[in-house]
Amino acid sequence: MIKNIVIVGSGLAGVTAARKLRGRGYNGSIHLIGSEKELPYDRPTLSKDVLGRRIEVPPKLMDDAWYEKEKIDLHLGDKAVAIDARQRSVTLESGLTLDFDRLLFATGIQPRTLSVTGGGLDGVHRLRDLRDCKSLLSAFEAGRNLVIIGGGLIGCEVATVARKAGLEVTIVECADELLTRVLGRQVGAWCREQLQALGVRVELRAQVESIFGERCVRSVMLFDGRELVADTILASIGGIPDDNLLSAAGIYCETGVLVDACGKTSCDEIYAAGDVAAWPLKQGGRRSLETYINTQQQAETASLAMLGDFQPQLQIPTSWTEIAGQRIQIIGDMNGPGEYVWRGELTSGEPAFVVRLLYGKCLAAVAINASRDFSVLSRLVISEIKVSTVLLSDTNVSLRELLKPRH
Known part of the structure; x- marks a missing residue:
């Protein structure tokens, strides 16, 4: 009999799982653990609507009353610090220990650190959560110079809203084209042209050597010797699955938590879903997908499996973005x-x-x-x-x- 389910991670995967569990009639305890104090919110809106000042705060994934109605025990601002797979327990930063019959691990990814000289100066930002977004938004003033290191989806989305806000924007990308991994070369090149038409400067085959400034950012030096004026920098260089806790607990991990097509890890009582999970793909292989739609699918599949309803689902990467006013939707691997x-x-x-x-x-x-x-x-x-x-x-x-x- 399953009486206690603990969900580590209060993002989309965690909330989707809690909702699915209650929807399938599970009436045991559900503990939802998150490192942020805010109620779970919609992260994709940060780089679009919040930075674009269309809304002040991101929408909540579920309203306040839902958690009380569904008897979800929230542990927000109290992150998990240890997992004992044998004893089936999770220890929180506050010292609280929660026992579980099933555990869903949904911690997402950690942004890569910008490891160059000057990377710790004021004015160097990342965009992972609401606090990061508010910090970056405070620098969104017309006429300021924003350098975005990394020309992936987030970088291109931020470039769009920053340019519309009147900032001078430069994207520094080490590859020979933008977005080829996600969109393919031809569509990636077209996106670059759309951004350039907005006034975004794009530097391809370019790498940052160092960042100059005394206390605050002043400029970016590239390896080829060119110097870019910068008041603000966004390091948008991707992330790595945040699998440290499960790895330390002896669960098999390899650039993400290794799971089967139901989300089960190497421990029968522990499951993983979302960006942290290296999930099997329909076309072969497995990897972290980092998409909204796949996260939802994985969380629902893992939730059913935790209740004994095994419905394996091989994943097909599916996502969408808005770049330079264009709505782009993607399914499958274009490469x-x-x-x-x-x-x-x-x-x-x-x-x-x-x-x-x-x-x-x-x-x-x-x-x-x-x-x-x-x-x-x-x-x-x-x-x-x-x-x-x-x-x-x-x-x-x-x-x-x-x-x-x-x-």
Whole structure:
């Protein structure tokens, strides 16, 4: 009989799991542990709506009354400091020890540290939580010089809102193009062009050697000798799964907590979900996915498994972003063998998408301002349906026609 479930991590995965457990009729205790004092909130809005001053605070994942109604024991601002897998217990920073029958580990990722001279100066920011966001927002003043180190999704999202706020923005990216890992080279190049059209300066194949300033940031020195004026710096250089506690408890970890397709770790009573979990992928391998949609899927799957309802779910990376005013949705891995088929043109301003095909099967897709098409593209990718490249690229053919079985 499962009477005590402890969830370490109060982000999206943790809250989704708690909600799923109650929805499936589990009436035992649920302890939700988080290092932040705030009620769990929607993190993706930090780099978009909060920094863009469209809203003052991020929306809560669930309102205050829900936790009381569903009898969720909150331990906020009291992070877990030790896990004993054999004794089935979690120790909190306050000294409180919680016993568990099942544990869900959902601590997410830790941002990588900017390990260069001057990286600790005032004015060097990261963007992981609400406190980071408020600190960065205080530097969002028109005319100031913002250097963003790292041209990934977060970096490009922040560049968009900063430029619209009137800041002078430079992205420093060590690769030869932006966003190729997520969007593929052609769409990544197009995103760079959109950012440049906003007035964002993009430095490719560039690396930071050091940061200058006495107490506050003054400039950034690149390895090629160029110096960039900077009042503010955002280090957006990715993160690593925050798996230290489970690793110390003897649970198998390798760039994330190794789990099966139900979220179970090397210990039968312990599960992991979200960014910290190295989850099996449908197209092979396993890794941390760091997406909102996958986090929800994993948390729900792991919650069911903790209750004995095993429904393995191999993951397909699925995410979305807004860059330079363009809504971009992604499913699958755009990097890999096969051919790329386009419908629509990026230069037209109309909805467009690109699909990666292998042996006629849809393995990945990126949709630009084409949300209606994306729902069908997702079904094509999830089902790995074989399609005709001619029909796929023909704007006169309804995408839904491609879902029909062909003989």
